Amino acid sequence: MxxxxxxxxxxxxxxxxxxxxxxxxxxxxxxxxxxxxxxxxIYHETSGDMGYLTDTGNNDARTEGMSYGMMMCVQLDMQEEFDRIWKWSKTYMFMTEGENEGYFAWSCQTDGKKNADGPAPDGEEFYAMALFFASHRWGDRDGIFEYSKEAKDLLHSCIHKGENGRVGTPMWNKDNYQILFVPGIGFTDPSYHLPHFYDLFALWAYEEDREFFRKAAEASRNFxxxxxxxxxxxxxxxxxxxxxxxxxxxxxxxxxxxxxxxxxxxxxxxxxxxxxxxxxxxxxxxxxxxxxxxxxxxxxxxxxxxxxxxxxxxxxxxxxxxxxxxxxxxxxxxxxxxxxxxxxxxxxxxxxxxxxxxxxxxxxxxxxxxxxxxxxxxxxxxxxx
CATH class of the missing domain: 1.50.10.10 (Glycosyltransferase)
Incomplete structure (x- = not known):
């Protein structure tokens, strides 16, 4: 079982x-x-009740590490550190305009300046999963700490960008349900395939998105x-x-x-x-x-x-x-x-x-x-x- x-x-x-x-x-x-x-x-706290994880080999903060840190914190019942990492991510990495609006810039300098304006989908899927777990373990609060809404909104962007006049491209291939290495590219990264996350997204995402993630879970296991x-x-x-x-x-x-x-x-x-x-x-x-x-x-x-x-x-x-x-x-x-x-x-x-x-x-x-x-x-x- x-x-x-x-x-x-x-x-x-x-x-x-x-x-x-x-x-x-x-x-x-x-x-x-x-x-x-x-x-x-790896973790460093900053002013404004924020914190980041640094890639020590490249001296930057990456959505990979930031979302990893949030998953670690929710598993370890470290809510203060979780919230600090999430606030840093939303303050400096989240993009509110342009083609990648609704995604996170995959790399920032440790002072918050963006090194890129493109996302890396493994960060988004770990952010969403960690946020759902935080909602269930600690409960939703207001603003960016309404964890479950943040997760649902993020996943919705990941699969619906480019539809109904929305700019940008999705993070999953809509024909084969496979996650992409980066949005709009024609190949994938096997280590991005997390069917055990998608099974849970299929339960907790917005209702209209759940069938997509059920199919994504099956597609990833077969892939x-x-x-x-x-x-x-x-x-x-x-x-x-x-x-x-x-x-x-x-x-x-x-x-x-x-x-x-x-x-x-x-x-x-x-x-x-x-x-x-x-x-x-x-x-x-x-x-x-x-x-x-x-x-x-x-x-x-x-x-x-x-x-x-x-x-x-x-x-x-x-x-x-x-x-x-x-x-x-x-x-x-x-x-x-x-x-x-x-x-x-x-x-x-x-x-x-x-x-x-x-x-x-x-x-x-x-x-x-x-x-x-x-x-x-x-x-x-x-x-x-």
């Missing part, structure tokens, strides 16, 4: 022998480092089966709508390989298995990846083609890769048989447990994925109804 139906969430750390005290203590330490440690924190290699399980950073790697050279680079964005795909599949358990074949993917890599050190060795061909390209986020592989263990049922699939998954969870948070300038992305994985594996990444 899925967690959505039962309200019961696995604690895989406990399944592999960690104690409640060990898990709780470790989570408190991680949260303190991520949000409050003067040397290592993930085709986007992940049948032997290695690896997906590309960018993919065509049929799931094949998007190998076209773009002005900002080539993204048809298994690299940083793609790490999240396995973690997303794991959380979907926990929350809803609707398997279209995608739940076999993480075990294929675990068997392909064999060890955590092999996984962090280099980038790969999706067929497993190694590339002369170093991994930028080795801690994040280990974290997402560990989170994907949620697809594999518990077993005490030493020769079971869970025995393979257990190795990855142990490797992750023994891996500290990353330090240094590249820590932002790794540690975001790390905190999400710890929440998921400890039973603390939950649906708030």
């Amino acid at each position: 899925s967690a959505f139906e039962s309200g019961i969430y696995r604690n895989i750390f406990k399944e592999i022998g960690k104690t409640e005290d060990e898990i709780s203590s470790r989570l408190k330490e991680i949260v303190h480092t991520f949000f409050y440690d003067e040397e290592e924190r 993930l089966v085709t986007a992940c290699h049948p032997v290695t399980g690896l997906s590309a950073e960018y993919a065509n709508f049929d799931g094949s790697p998007m190998n076209k050279e773009l002005p900002w680079g080539q993204f048809g390989d298994f690299f940083s964005d793609a790490y999240r795909t396995a973690a997303n599949i794991g959380l979907d298995a926990e929350w809803f358990g609707i398997d279209k074949g995608q739940y076999s993917i993480p075990l294929k990846m675990m068997n392909f890599f064999q060890t955590d050190l092999e996984a962090a060795r280099c980038a790969y083609k999706v067929d497993g061909t190694p590339l002369e390209r170093p991994v930028l986020h080795p801690v994040g890769l280990i974290a997402t592989m560990a989170q994907s263990a949620l697809t594999i049922p518990y077993s005490d048989n030493e020769n079971s699939d869970f025995s393979t998954a257990k190795k990855w969870v142990e490797w992750f447990w023994n891996q500290p948070l990353r330090k240094g300038v590249r820590r932002y992305y790794d540690n975001c994925l790390y905190l999400f994985a710890f929440l998921a594996l400890s039973g603390n990444y939950r649906i708030w109804k």
